[in-house]
Amino acid sequence: MKSTGLNIVADENIPALERLFGHLGEIRKLPGRTIQNSDLQHADLLLVRSVTRVDQTLLEDTPVRFVGTATIGTDHIDTDWLKRNNIGFSSAPGCNADAVAEYVISNLLLVAGENDFRLTDKVVGIVGVGNVGRRLQQRLAKLGVKLLLNDPPRADAGEKGFVALSQLLQQADIICLHTPLTKSGSHPSFHLLNEDNLDLIKPGAILLNAGRGPVIDNKALLDWHCKRNDVTLLLDVWEAEPVVDAHLAQRVRIGTPHIAGYSLDGKIRGTWMLYRAFCLQQNIVPQIELSDCLAEAGPEPEVQLQGGETLTDIVHAIYQPEADFKHFMDSLVDAESQPLAFDLLRKNYPVRREFVAAKLSGAKPSAELAEQLSAVGFCLD
Numbered sequence: 360m361k362s363t364g365l366n367i368v369a370d371e372n373i374p375a376l377e378r379l380f381g382h383l384g385e386i387r388k389l390p391g392r393t394i395q396n397s398d399l400q401h402a403d404l405l406l407v408r409s410v411t412r413v414d415q416t417l418l419e420d421t422p423v424r425f426v427g428t429a430t431i432g433t434d435h436i437d438t439d440w441l442k443r444n445n446i447g448f449s450s451a452p453g454c455n456a457d458a459v460a461e462y463v464i465s466n467l468l469l470v471a472g473e474n475d476f477r478l479t480d481k482v483v484g485i486v487g488v489g490n491v492g493r494r495l496q497q498r499l500a501k502l503g504v505k506l507l508l509n510d511p512p513r514a515d516a517g518e519k520g521f522v523a524l525s526q527l528l529q530q531a532d533i534i535c536l537h538t539p540l541t542k543s544g545s546h547p548s549f550h551l552l553n554e555d556n557l558d559l560i561k562p563g564a565i566l567l568n569a570g571r572g573p574v575i576d577n578k579a580l581l582d583w584h585c586k587r588n589d590v591t592l593l594l595d596v597w598e599a600e601p602v603v604d605a606h607l608a609q610r611v612r613i614g615t616p617h618i619a620g621y622s623l624d625g626k627i628r629g630t631w632m633l634y635r636a637f638c639l640q641q642n643i644v645p646q647i648e649l650s651d652c653l654a655e656a657g658p659e660p661e662v663q664l665q666g667g668e669t670l671t672d673i674v675h676a677i678y679q680p681e682a683d684f685k686h687f688m689d690s691l692v693d694a695e696s697q698p699l700a701f702d703l704l705r706k707n708y709p710v711r712r713e714f715v716a717a718k719l720s721g722a723k724p725s726a727e728l729a730e731q732l733s734a735v736g737f738c739l740d
């Protein structure tokens with residue numbers, strides 16, 4: 360493959376494309392859901408997000424030699440086929456893990472405030488303790504929250520400290536799902552929560568899914584929740600995206616259109632990881648640093664402390680899920696346009712920065728608050 364003058368086809372929703380790939384060739388941007396084989400007849404390089412199914416049908420008889428997905432998840436990619444056909448591949452592991460952890464913390468603080476409990480009085484169960492789950496684990500542990508962890512692949516590898524899913528479902532007050540979507544292997548996650556085990560969940564628990572929609576059998580969840588509305592549902596992902604089951608959506612406390620990982624920092628990091636992987640594969644010296652791209656991402660959010668703020672106030676000054684929830688619920692009103700509206704909410708998602716980018720000024724936080732802020736990822740100088 361040539362090192363310059365490449366033909367690049369890319370999902371139009373990948374940020375910093377020109378900045379990172381512009382010097383390597385010509386970029387043709389297309390809506391991710393419609394990229395098809397005929398679009399790739401002259402493409403050397405294909406850059407996608409999670410909505411493009413990358414398989415034999417898409418790539419056969421095209422000159423594509425490298426595929427990058429600017430996402431953590433890879434369930435939309437037939438990686439075996441790519442390997443068999445000697446096509447280079449990179450995903451962006453961990454790119455938006457901080458964003459998801461922050462989404463979760465923000466949601467949990469919202470529900471805690473509404474129901475007058477402290478996270479430190481609850482047991483949080485994390486299912487899938489990889490890049491996302493680990494960051495959540497670290498932040499919650501630093502806050503002093505008790506944790507239960509479930510990750511059979513890591514347990515199989517001899518790591519300690521995990522419990523069975525059934526134990527976690529029975530004992531956790533808050534359950535957070537962060538597994539990849541898999542349908543084969545030793546521990547498939549498809550319909551991991553289903554009609555056989557949903558009832559193990561404690562009365563009054565909170566169930567959050569920011570992994571992939573089909574990890575919960577959504578039909579079973581809807582039926583079960585009609586009898587168990589004591590459980591608070593927080594759903595960022597849906598089984599048949601972009602189609603959302605409106606009946607299920609009506610039952611959630613917070614529902615969002617698969618944006619848990621949508622910090623600008625996380626998205627740009629994803630593009631940059633592909634750039635770096637591609638350069639490495641092609642023996643090209645990368646010319647652009649992640650920090651260059653982030654510096655151009657726009658102003659860092661400022662939070663002027665007056666004194667007396669709580670952790671929740673400051674977290675919600677950076678990310679409050681309520682606005683996303685409102686737009687999401689509005690998008691359900693017309694069933695016919697709902698799938699398109701789901702995609703548009705994602706395409707036009709407002710700039711959201713990670714906690715680490717926030718500039719805190721004004722009144723000095725108490726030592727206790729400073730510790731909590733630093734635990735969840737704020738940078739205090």
Ligand SMILES: NC(=O)c1ccc[n+]([C@@H]2O[C@H](COP(=O)([O-])OP(=O)(O)OC[C@H]3O[C@@H](n4cnc5c(N)ncnc54)[C@H](O)[C@@H]3O)[C@@H](O)[C@H]2O)c1
Pocket residue numbers: 431432433452453455456459486487488489490491492509510511512513537538539540541546547548551569570571595596617618619620621
């Ligand atoms: N909602 C969003 O915006 C968003 C953003 C980022 C990632 N995701 C999803 O979250 C998933 C997890 O991301 P990650 O970066 O932590 O991935 P990762 O690969 O780093 O970690 C996944 C962890 O899940 C574990 N796991 C696999 N199968 C399991 C099972 N059946 N039960 C319990 N644990 C299991 C793995 O051993 C691993 O430790 C991604 O694959 C992606 O689908 C969603």
Ligand SMILES: O=C(O)[C@H](O)[C@H](O)COP(=O)(O)O
Pocket residue numbers: 372407408409410429430431432433455617618619620621705
């Ligand atoms: O897998 C991921 O990284 C996330 O689910 C990511 O937020 C997906 O975003 P999309 O590619 O659908 O824009």
